[in-house]
Amino acid sequence: MYVAVKGGEAAINNAHRLLADRRRGDRSLPSLTIEQIVEQLGLAVDRVMAEASLYDPALAALAVRQSRGDMIEAIFLLRAYRTTLPRFGASVPVDTAGMQVERRVSATYKDLPGGQLLGPTFDYTHRLLDPSLLEDLPVDEPARRPAPDEDIMRVSDILAHEGLIESDGEFPDDHEAGDITREPMEFPMPRDLRLQALARGDEGFLLALAYSTQRGFGRNHPFVGEIRIGEVELEMDVPEMGFSVSLGRIKVTECQMVNQFKGSAKAPPQFTRGYGLVFGQSERKAMSMSLVDRALRAEELGEDITAPAQDEEFVISHSDNVQATGFVEHLKLPHYVDFQAELALVRRMRAEIATRNNDGGMQEAAE
Template sequence: MYVAVKGGERAIDNAHAWLAEERRGDTSIAELSVAQIREQLALAVNRVMAEGSLFDPDLAALAIKQSRGDLIEAIFLIRAYRTTLPRFGGSNPIETDAMACDRRVSATFKDAPGGQVLGPTFDYTHRLLDFKLAADGEVPEAQTATPPDTDTPHIMAFLDREDLIQAEKAGDETPPDLTRTPLELPADRALRLQSLARGDEGFILGMAYSTQRGYARNHAFVAELRIGTVAVEMDIPELGFAIDIGEMTVTECETVNQFKGSKTEPPQFTRGYGLVFGMSERKAISMALVDRALRWKELGEDDLGAPAQDEEFVLYHCDNIQATGFLEHIKLPHYVDFQSELELIRKLRREAQENITQEAAE
């Protein structure tokens, strides 16, 4: 930490007070409550939970309020708070087959078993500003849908039956936890997916878009996109069985990709996968596309030199907190460093001028 002049602490305290005043805004306007942010800015809350690696809508809403809507700052707050929490154990893998789906669509199977459920989506809106919202108008309530009583099977299972898609290899070992151990390369798929789930949505979206534009030859179909609630279970040693400890909303995306085969694999479809906290379908789809692009080596494909195929480039640069910290540190005082650079430039200019003068004299 640099201290440039006396009175630095007083200036920082004043900056904090000014920040609090700016955060509150016009006091004649009612203050936003955490509950209002949680309920009415749910997609922002979901992003903070996903990239902060902590499923807690109330804390995510509080972080958004504290950060004045700066989602990366809110994610930073959530990650910092997360490090203070005790860890009692790990939950079992969630069963997305048993998801109570609010939304479930497929771009590959029109008559998908269980049906298409559009759910709450912007897909079919006209993208016109609704001035009724500015006038605080009431929004009509949607008709209540009756959720299916049975589990909703994954559509990929129907391709599995015909042996048309690459089989997934389930690992017996518990994957490493990226929130507790630093990222090491080469990373296995489980670690890559963790990194992508925590990665910046904009960065992952840009990488995914690049694959669709030809940088990785990665044409994909959305086999299934589902959003809903899943139970979280934990094994209790004293009881000898698992119990529900809560539930959470997740978004899951599976893509099916063309694959002509390689020296090690036959022609078949391959998969991309994304799973994110909350309703975050843009992130889940992007994650699935990048996941597939990063699998080129294990599938025996050629390295096309595409950015989305470069594991080191993608995983080391997708984390917005790490990127923000490194980028924003350059605005802190660097007086000593700059003075040395300044003296070096002055010296080089003097030497260059002396050389010019000497050449002119000769």
């Protein structure tokens, strides 16, 4: 034990130097800049911002660079930085109807008010490696669509006009949004806190749960009502001024998932909603979030809870990748005393069994 302690500090310092060396890589190649990561690895930056709950592309890019591209490590770094920031207040609710839309698609209506807008997407690309990207070749400038003069109607508004979908629901006027980063989680959770947890949950975990609901482990029969990606304006109320002021614009992805509902004693047959909203361009995450959100509304809608994606405590408690990483990776830290105790226990149990077997063999021999 003393030998390990004696060499520990020097070994850790050298491990840090080795990490910095591997992070830099071949010195004959130019070093990655933060601007390059923001502009050319934007989807990685968006994921780090979303799951760290901090919108700052430059800091997210720094975390990606520092972590050598390990997304969860980058998320951990950015969350740790987030805890050092002062909290001034909360923004007013964002109205995504006023989004400056870059991409907007619906699987429910072909012809939509405002039209379908494909935007930047992999949906129609061939999943083949492109050798031309090995060189820095010029890229054609895309056509620019003029911004619409008025807000683009949501698909849910079309259905609501006919009374075919549940309402958004309203909180009391005195309701204050909770904050899962400042208050301990308690179950059952109100939907606003649940959506917060899902928004910063691990994309892969939520994707797997969303897939499970479509394979029969839940009651989802979903349609993508609408996915929209674009910039929204953030505003904050300033009591001294008597009105809200703009803080700037951020890019978000919103998904409204439309689901069948046969009705209940309290509600007629209608469509129900699953909702997802995340920082940046993260539509796989927003879709997964909306599917899981709908699954977690099972009790509210009077449905049987039969699947993992419908179990609030299971989903929320295991969706946080930073927390999950801590529990899994702590296993590689020293557990010498614990292991020696279990090792002694196993040896004693084996010795007791061997003694009983020997005693039994001697008794049989005597008979």
